[in-house]
Amino acid sequence: MIIKTTNLCWQWPRQTARLRFPDISLPAGEHLFIHGPSGSGKTTLLSLLSGLNRATLGSIRVHGQDLARLSGSARDRLRADRTGVIFQQFNLVPYLSALDNVTLPCRLSRHRRQQAGDPADAARQLMTALGLPMETFTRKAPELSTGQQQRVAAARALIGAPPLILADEPTSALDVVNRDRFVALLLEQAARTGSSVVFVSHDPALASHFGNHLELLTETETEANP
């Protein structure tokens, strides 16, 4: 299993309500679609799976590692080496070119660099496969369209073939055609490297692309149905 969680809970500081998450068992190479209304805890769950936050209660194993037993820096290392993250707002570095944004994980992780071979070549291949025109490679991130920034963010997550990709609503700014095309391209590239994709969205129309589904309830509903 690439992800195994049991009785996972999270409580934000100074909040009384506790988010409880359904158990996840995701075999390596399979994909998971997480959906639920605004505030149901989708982004919070991704922060636990990526190791950014440590669960308040419950057990969480990612890449075969018990995240509760790892220090913050060990979780950071595990994420840098083995997990690609696509953020809702993309989080591209504005003063770097598109290409340098894509190769960034290879500078932060020796493991990703080794997996990528030549990072610049790997970046160009991924960017081309994701439909980015060559003239965009040298442009700074703010000089790209939203759809292009999203593809750069996807290429950055995919470089060095991490076994797990976590994507937080990366299609929310796109029209329906581009949204479906992006999901198809992302899954196609993930299939080439055998990576699992965990994809968060409030849009159930995307569910059919994914083999596994997890529905989060609103906070109140979650509290009412332990």
Ligand SMILES: Nc1ncnc2c1ncn2[C@@H]1O[C@H](COP(=O)(O)OP(=O)(O)OP(=O)(O)O)[C@@H](O)[C@H]1O
């Ligand atoms: N930094 C924070 N401090 C305190 N509470 C937070 C924080 N971030 C999120 N929350 C609360 O945790 C709950 C879950 O938020 P989260 O962002 O995970 O939901 P979501 O399902 O991703 O929502 P959306 O679809 O709107 O992005 C919400 O009630 C939110 O107000």
